[in-house]
Amino acid sequence: MDLAIRLDSNAPLPLHRQLYEELRQAILTGRLSKGKRISSTRALAKSLGISRTTVTLAYEQLISEGYLQTTVGSGTFVCSQLPDELLNSAPLDSFSEESLPAVQLSNYGAIIANTEIPYYQQPDLPISFRYGQPAFDQFPLKLWRKLLSRHCGSELDWLNYATDAGGYKPLREAIASYLARSRAVQCEPDQIIITSGSQQALDLVTRLLIAPGDGIALEEPGYPGARYIFLAQGAKLYPIAVDESGLVIEKLVNSSQKNIKLLYITPSHQFPTGAVLSLPRRLELLAWAKKMGTMIIEDDYDSEYRYGERPIPALQGLNHSNSVLYIGTFSKMLFPSLRIGYLVVPQHLVSLLTRAKWLTDRHSPLLEQKVLVNFLNEGHLESYIRRMRNHYNQLRQVLVQALRTYLAQKVTILGEKAGIHLMVRLNTKLSDEEIIYRAAELGVCLVTAQPYYLENKPRGEFIFGYAQLTAAQIQEGISKLALIVTE
Ligand SMILES: Cc1ncc(COP(=O)(O)O)c(C=O)c1O
Incomplete structure (x- = not known):
């Protein structure tokens, strides 16, 4: 050939x-x-x-x-x-x-x-540890249908363009009150812009703040969905190491002679290692950002799922200098095709971001925003999250137990205290590709952490999403992985 x-x-x-x-x-x-x-x-x-x-x-x-x-x-x-x-x-x-x-x-x-952007979903295998989707079979479909039909009866206003590009006012009020309760985020409803998922929030912020050549610091490893947006805007990226307490602030401080205009961080549940940024580091980070005049994007993508630990308040709520742009999404709380996320911005950026949102797609769909208002205000969201926290906690325990039982000394588990995935380090001589290939032959889909690194890509790190699996599938999947790794 x-x-x-x-x-x-x-x-x-x-x-x-x-x-x-x-x-x-x-x-x-x-x-x-x-x-x-x-x-x-x-x-x-x-x-x-x-x-x-x-x-x-x-x-x-x-x-x-x-x-x-x-x-x-x-x-x-x-x-x-x-x-x-x-x-x-x-x-x-x-x-x-x-x-x-x-x-x-x-x-x-x-x-x-010139950038390989994975815009497709790969076909799945019978047991898939792919990360990202919540448990669809647990979703309260009947209730969602009821709420949808409540607005589809005789109401006509949701068929029209929205009156405000920033989002449906009652939804912004409901989100502001939910975030104040659950994440200690401090904002007025008009500081919330409803976006098409976190992805659009990241895109709008980056297009408005970043010119080609501007520096953006980001976690290493980190979320490629954000990294591609920054690259597409021509930003210069500064990967900063992460340890078991989250972003290593010392490394950030040492690189601060460079022009870092923006920092992107996932403090509640570092993606993908699962580390939670400690409170002292949060305070240190905010002080650094204030001194340097750097804006922070806080991506709180799955902060609802914590197991056993009290939540640490969002950076946004700890910050008194208007330097944090907070992003959240309903993709993990509810379902990703809803495409509803939110951006909480300082007052002086509200008008700018609302205009950018209007230019991009006018506004997000009104019917779903109305349904979400009921879902939040009638207490369904919080009771659903409580139920799902128990459900995911059980699956997580099964996964951790299976990893320890089948892989024993061959595995180190990271980030098991939060979220709907965890990360593992496998002690093996096999390459990641070899492991993925051999697992696929046994009907198990594994996800290597290598694409999440910008620079030195370590071997043997894998991300395990477990939300869509049953306990039996998790055990079977890990026992098959053990056949490959321990042989
Ligand atoms: C770190 C991070 N942020 C955000 C998202 C969600 O993106 P969206 O709200 O656009 O569905 C994900 C999804 O995988 C993620 O891993």
């Missing part, structure tokens, strides 16, 4: 995923023609200087999606008939200079074209 393939072992995307994308683009743009025989896994691995497992993983994904097919004894071929919709979507998916010579991209477009 005579094809230039670009792989970058320092990129956030795992090598097998990069190879998959390269081959997929080559098929969609016709550089690998239909029916063409491609190299064997062994030959391609050798020519690219990567492991055969990496190539096998990429090939298997392409086979399962209908791009490649194998014929026993003859080898692997590009399918002679690709699904029409794949062919039709080719120009949209392939931004590369070769395939779109006429398009002159903006700086933003060019950065996105």
Whole structure:
């Protein structure tokens, strides 16, 4: 196969995923023609200087999606008939200079074209430790339907454009009161802007505050969803180490001669290590931000789920110098396709952010905002969170116990006190790709922590989401992992 393939072992995307994308683009743009025989896994691995497992993983994904097919004894071929919709979507998916010579991209477009942003959900395996989704089967569907139909009866106002781009006033009032109770956030309802999830909140703030070349400090490891937004805006990123008490403030202070305009942090439940930023560090951080004139984005994405420990007040509530922009979301509390999050901003930024929200998408859907008002004001949210905290706590205990039983000395567990995932360090000589591949063969989907690191990507760190699994699935999944790691 005579094809230039670009792989970058320092990129956030795992090598097998990069190879998959390269081959997929080559098929969609016709550089690998239909029916063409491609190299064997062994030959391609050798020519690219990567492991055969990496190539096998990429090939298997392409086979399962209908791009490649194998014929026993003859080898692997590009399918002679690709699904029409794949062919039709080719120009949209392939931004590369070769395939779109006429398009002159903006700086933003060019950065996105050159950044591997995983915008798809991979197909799942029977037991998936993928992180991110709450337990859908526990969601109070009947109640949600009842609340939806309450507003869909004869009300017509939700069909119209909203009167305020910043969000439905009763919802902002309900959120302000919920945040004051549960997170010690101090704000007036008009300081709350309703956004399309945390992602839009991050995007709006970054576009308004960051010019290309501005410095942003962020946790290492950290949340790639935020990192991609910062990169797309042309920011210069300063990764700051995290330990068991959260962001290491000393490292931040030592790097402060650089122009750090913004700090992005997940203090309640550091993503993905799960560390909780201690109170002394919170106070130190706020003092540093005040001295440096740095704004802080506090992403409180799953702070509702804590097990046994009293919550530490949000940075926003401890701060008296208007330097914190607080972000929350209903994606973990309720469900991610709701696409409702919120941004709590200092008074002097309210008008600016509201105008930016209006420019972007006018406002968030009104019907769901109305339903959320009932959900919050009638006490459903807090009782649902209490119920789910018990549910997740039980699953978490099963997972921790299974890890300790099956993997014993081979595992270190991190961040088990909060959230709906935890992180582990496996003591093994196997590469992450090898472990993922072998687990997949046993029907278990594992998630390596490597893409969450910007610089030195350690081996053997995995993120375990458990919210959508049963206790039996967790035990089975970990016992299968033990077969791989302890053999
Ligand atoms: C750190 C962090 N922030 C925010 C989110 C949620 O994003 P959204 O509200 O856009 O669904 C996630 C989801 O995985 C996350 O891990």
